[in-house]
Amino acid sequence: LSEHRSTMGLVWMVAAAVAVVLASWAFNALVYLLWRPHAITRQLRAQGVGGPGYRFFAGNLAEIKRLRADTAGAALDVGNHDFVPMVQPYFRKWIPIHGRTFLYWFGARPTLCVADVNTVKQVLSDRSGLYPKNISNPHIARLLGNGLVLTDGDDWKRHRKVVHPAFNMDKLKMMTVTMSDCAGSMMSEWKAKMAKGDSVEIELSTQFEELAADVISHTAFGSSYEQGKKVFLAQRELQFLAFSTIFNVQIPAFRYLPTEKNLKIWKLDKEVRTMLMNIIQSVLPPKTPWATATTCLGLCWRRARQRAGIIRF
Numbered sequence: 001l002s003e004h005r006s007t008m009g010l011v012w013m014v015a016a017a018v019a020v021v022l023a024s025w026a027f028n029a030l031v032y033l034l035w036r037p038h039a040i041t042r043q044l045r046a047q048g049v050g051g052p053g054y055r056f057f058a059g060n061l062a063e064i065k066r067l068r069a070d071t072a073g074a075a076l077d078v079g080n081h082d083f084v085p086m087v088q089p090y091f092r093k094w095i096p097i098h099g100r101t102f103l104y105w106f107g108a109r110p111t112l113c114v115a116d117v118n119t120v121k122q123v124l125s126d127r128s129g130l131y132p133k134n135i136s137n138p139h140i141a142r143l144l145g146n147g148l149v150l151t152d153g154d155d156w157k158r159h160r161k162v163v164h165p166a167f168n169m170d171k172l173k174m175m176t177v178t179m180s181d182c183a184g185s186m187m188s189e190w191k192a193k194m195a196k197g198d199s200v201e202i203e204l205s206t207q208f209e210e211l212a213a214d215v216i217s218h219t220a221f222g223s224s225y226e227q228g229k230k231v232f233l234a235q236r237e238l239q240f241l242a243f244s245t246i247f248n249v250q251i252p253a254f255r256y257l258p259t260e261k262n263l264k265i266w267k268l269d270k271e272v273r274t275m276l277m278n279i280i281q282s283v284l285p286p287k288t289p290w291a292t293a294t295t296c297l298g299l300c301w302r303r304a305r306q307r308a309g310i311i312r313f
Contacts, residue, residue: 033057033108040110044103049112051103052094059105061247064090068247091115107249109136129153138255139242142269166300175219182214209236221279231275238268 037054044051052060067089074086085092091113094102100115114120123131132152135141144150148159165171186207193200213232241261255262 037105037108037110041103049101049103050098051113052098052105054105057107058249059107059109060090061105061107061249065247067093106136106247109250136250137242137245138250139245139265142265143239143242163300178218179215182211182218185214186211231272231279234268234272234275238265238272241265241268 033056037059041051041054052063054060055062071086071089076083076086090104094104094113095115101119102113104111104113114123129152133150135144135150141150146155148156148163151159190200190202190207193202209232213229241264245261
């Protein structure tokens with residue numbers, strides 16, 4: 001009987017602990033999904049910043065998706081360059097209603113739209129750290145990497161000093177020859193196609209994607225486009241998968257679940273990293289002397305090792 005009581009007591013203790021944890025999670029979820037959005041909305045409205053109202057859990061994502069779906073089949077006229085109603089129709093709708101600075105919601109994440117030029121200049125020129133870079137979508141962050149785009153403060157300064165030698169004016173002038181050769185090669189292919197028939201249709205979007213990939217391959221790695229073709233194809237697919245999640249509610253820890261999309265993203269990310277490392281290893285010393293490094297990769301690696309005190313020139 002005593003053993004039974006002790007077992008029951010242990011069960012009740014475990015159940016009580018689980019109940020406390022679940023209650024804590026539920027309370028935090030309610031604070032995050034209910035109290036916090038209303039508190040932020042109230043504070044900003046007191047400062048004159050309005051915006052579309054918050055909707056539980058989804059924020060304004062439902063309206064954003066609906067407006068994007070309404071303009072999905074639209075096409076610009078030849079002389080019309082106003083692409084905002086097609087790309088961001090929600091901004092075109094909200095700015096006349098709420099002004100050029102307003103609050104809207106990606107799920108329970110508040111987002112401030114700033115369309116006033118002077119305010120944008122102030123934000124971009126600020127050095128106080130009040131406007132940190134913040135990308136909450138883990139798939140976009142994985143795609144962009146931990147480089148200049150996403151880093152702040154000392155990390156940003158360190159990254160900038162490393163990549164700066166590869167992008168000064170003299171080095172860029174040297175790269176223009178490579179860029180011109182890549183463009184000339186593309187034009188030669190067009191001429192060869194045109195010589196075969198009277199009428200030839202060329203998909204410029206694809207051609208310029210391949211041109212950009214060819215230029216990046218040559219200037220960054222010193223390799224041809226064919227060698228890096230698999231990398232760019234995998235990155236393109238990874239980019240499509242990452243951007244397809246922009247208008248989804250980001251649930252914490254959901255990216256770690258082995259869903260079909262997550263498994264595909266993990267596989268592509270691993271493939272891209274492996275292929276890039278293979279290309280990098282193929283052009284790093286001792287195969288390429290540091291003193292003659294001219295590619296972006298070689299110049300950045302050389303600068304990084306100089307800063308670390310590993311090599312001297």
